Amino acid sequence: MNENLTTDRETFVTHLECSITGERYEADQLHGLSRAGRPLLVRYDLDAVRSAISRDTIEARPTDLWRWRELLPVRQTSNIVSLGEIETPLVPIPKSGGPNVFVKDEGRLPTGSFKARGLVMAVAMAKELGVTKIAMPTNGNAGAALAAYATRCGIETIVLCPDDTPEINVREIAMQGARVWRVNGLIDDCGAIVGKGAAEGRWFDFSTLKEPYRIEGKKTMGLELAAQFGWKLPDAIFYPTGGGTGLIGMWKAFDELEQLGWIGSERPKMFAVQASGCAPIVRAFEAGEEHAERWEDASTVAAGIRVPKAVGDFLILRAVRESGGQAMAVGDPAILKAVEAAAKQDGLLLCPEGGATLAAYRQALNTGLVDEDDRVVLFNCATGLKYPMPEAPQALDRTQAIDFDAL
Numbered sequence: 503m504n505e506n507l508t509t510d511r512e513t514f515v516t517h518l519e520c521s522i523t524g525e526r527y528e529a530d531q532l533h534g535l536s537r538a539g540r541p542l543l544v545r546y547d548l549d550a551v552r553s554a555i556s557r558d559t560i561e562a563r564p565t566d567l568w569r570w571r572e573l574l575p576v577r578q579t580s581n582i583v584s585l586g587e588i589e590t591p592l593v594p595i596p597k598s599g600g601p602n603v604f605v606k607d608e609g610r611l612p613t614g615s616f617k618a619r620g621l622v623m624a625v626a627m628a629k630e631l632g633v634t635k636i637a638m639p640t641n642g643n644a645g646a647a648l649a650a651y652a653t654r655c656g657i658e659t660i661v662l663c664p665d666d667t668p669e670i671n672v673r674e675i676a677m678q679g680a681r682v683w684r685v686n687g688l689i690d691d692c693g694a695i696v697g698k699g700a701a702e703g704r705w706f707d708f709s710t711l712k713e714p715y716r717i718e719g720k721k722t723m724g725l726e727l728a729a730q731f732g733w734k735l736p737d738a739i740f741y742p743t744g745g746g747t748g749l750i751g752m753w754k755a756f757d758e759l760e761q762l763g764w765i766g767s768e769r770p771k772m773f774a775v776q777a778s779g780c781a782p783i784v785r786a787f788e789a790g791e792e793h794a795e796r797w798e799d800a801s802t803v804a805a806g807i808r809v810p811k812a813v814g815d816f817l818i819l820r821a822v823r824e825s826g827g828q829a830m831a832v833g834d835p836a837i838l839k840a841v842e843a844a845a846k847q848d849g850l851l852l853c854p855e856g857g858a859t860l861a862a863y864r865q866a867l868n869t870g871l872v873d874e875d876d877r878v879v880l881f882n883c884a885t886g887l888k889y890p891m892p893e894a895p896q897a898l899d900r901t902q903a904i905d906f907d908a909l
Contacts, residue, residue, distance in 0.1 A: 513577045514551050518542040518714055521817055530577070532631045534700075534712050541814050542714040543754065544575050548761045557733065557764050565589040567619065570725050573758060574623065575718050581630040583655040585612035587622055589726050592879065597847035598840070599860060600867075603878045604736075605850060606723065609885030613650050613674070615643035615853075616723070616883045620747055623719030624708060625651040633657060637699055638708035639692030641744070641805045642671030643884050646678065648708060653679030660705065662692035668805060670888050688800055690810050710745035711814045720748040724755030727879060728765055736770050737876035738827070740863050742855035742883055743774040743783055744809035746818035753821035770879075771827035771872070774818055775862040777802030778833040782811060783818055787829035792816050803834045804854035806883060828871060836861040841886070853889055856882030 518527040520536035521543050527533055529544075536542050551572050563569040567587035576582055590611060592604040599605075608616035621644065628636060637660040638648055645661040652659040659680040663672060664687060675682040685692045693709050700707035710716065728735060735756065741749045749772060759765045776784050780800035786793065796811040812818065822829055841857035844850045852860065859880040866872045898904065 513575060514546045514548070514554075514572055515575050515577075516545050516547050518544055521814070529575075530631075532633065532706070533714055534707060535813070541711040541717070541750075541817065544714055544718050546573060546758065548758060552762050560729065565729075567622070567719075567722050570722055573721075573725065573755075575715055576623070576626045576630060578630060581626050581655075583622065583626055583629065583651050585618070585622070585650060585654065587611060587618060589730075592730055593850055595844055595848040595850055595860075595880075598843040599848070599863065599878075599880070600874055602874065602876060603863065603880065605844075605852070605856065605880050605882050606727070607850070607882050608723075609853065609882060609887075613643070613646045613678075614885040614888060615647065616720070616748060616881070617644040617647040618651075619722055620644075620716035620719040620751075621647035621651050624713055624715045625655065625657065627715040628652075628657060628706065628708075628713075629655050633706045635705040636660070636708045637662070637696045637705040639663070639689050639696050640667070640671075640675075641689050641808060642667050642675075643806060643888075644710070645675040645680065645682065646671060649675045649678035649680035649682075662695055664688055664692065664805075666805075668889065674888075688808065688810055690796070710747055710809075710812070711750075716747050717751045717754065719751075721751035721755035721758075723748055723881070724752030725759065727752070728756070728759055731877070733765050735765060735768060736879045738771040738773060738866075738872050738878045740773045740775055740859040740866075740878065740880045742804065742807050742858050742881060743776055743818060743829075744807040745812050746774065746783070746814055748881070748883075749774060749821055750814055750817045753817075753825075769825050772822050772825040773827045773859075773862060773866065773871075774822050774829040775807070775858050776829065776831050777804050777807055777837065777858060778831045780808045780810060781829075781831040782809075783815060784829040784831045786815065787819055787822060792819060794819070802837075802854075804837055804858050806853070806855045807858065828866070830862045830865060832858050832861040832865060836865075840864070845886070850882075851886030852882045853884040853886045855884065856880065856886070
């Protein structure tokens with residue numbers, strides 16, 4: 503962890519507010535959803551932040567997640583439960599993508615996915631606010647991140663996942679100390695069980711956007727992009743969208759950076775990428791709706807974006823529309839083809855959700871939604887090593903004559 507975080511620090515949080523009504527809520531108290539049943543957003547005294555630090559101060563710090571501490575909610579440094587949250591690299595993919603296409607490779611983070619960003623912040627705040635028992639639904643990677651951070655700081659954790667969650671994710675969650683249960687349903691079915699237990703006072707509900715602080719961790723993706731691109735944002739961002747916390751968080755980050763005077767008013771086109779077999783945000787976007795109806799019989803190889811209904815749907819749709827972007831769906835064949843192309847042409851192993859962003863970019867390029875000259879960022883949300891890969895059955899018998907021409 504950043505050595506500059508060895509003492510308790512100042513934070514600039516002023517309050518929380520309902521994302522749909524604007525109703526204010528006290529900071530330093532435990533909150534779930536607002537009274538309107540919508541996510542709460544953390545607000546900061548950005549004038550005070552501007553007086554306290556500058557872009558130069560940020561640039562002089564080690565490039566980890568905690569360099570942004572004045573824009574993060576944890577008040578007591580002793581409550582940070584870091585596992586080493588690095589700034590993730592921008593990896594060019596000139597052959598499978600194009601000369602101006604970069605993958606933000608979130609698989610380099612602890613537990614191998616971008617879920618570490620949100621869960622390190624949410625768990626640190628749970629610790630700070632006295633939570634002792636947490637439950638959460640997951641499609642895999644979020645549960646792994648929760649298990650790691652909660653175990654590290656001694657919070658009891660229960661994780662529910664669909665029964666077809668990749669086996670490696672289930673075992674990873676269990677290995678890192680959570681009690682994990684497979685459920686014969688989808689992630690929102692798991693969430694319903696978590697919600698019922700929370701209503702009975704059995705645990706605190708850590709479902710996506712049902713506590714305020716995962717957004718704050720995920721917004722560091724947007725903060726990092728600004729710094730990595732020299733305080734001028736890329737032209738387009740393709741983001742794999744299930745619950746959409748990261749897309750919402752980045753949009754919040756860009757607004758805060760502009761208020762600080764660190765970037766201008768220009769924004770990337772935000773592309774919310776979903777799978778054709780589970781595309782509630784795309785359907786709502788195309789229909790001009792503010793909220794997305796539940797997607798029935800959801801199915802896709804990209805398990806991380808198999809979210810039939812997102813509680814922050816209106817925030818996702820708002821960001822996409824305000825940016826001039828689009829919600830896009832891609833089929834499983836295109837996803838798998840993109841994963842193979844990035845691996846075999848550029849040597850970068852994407853997860854299926856990351857493959858979806860490359861497939862969507864290609865589609866957007868073909869239809870004129872983006873140009874080849876645009877600087878584009880694709881989010882690879884987890885290491886591809888967690889996912890099934892095609893067999894490689896070739897073998898040599900060293901006791902037999904070797905046909906070197908066949909190798």
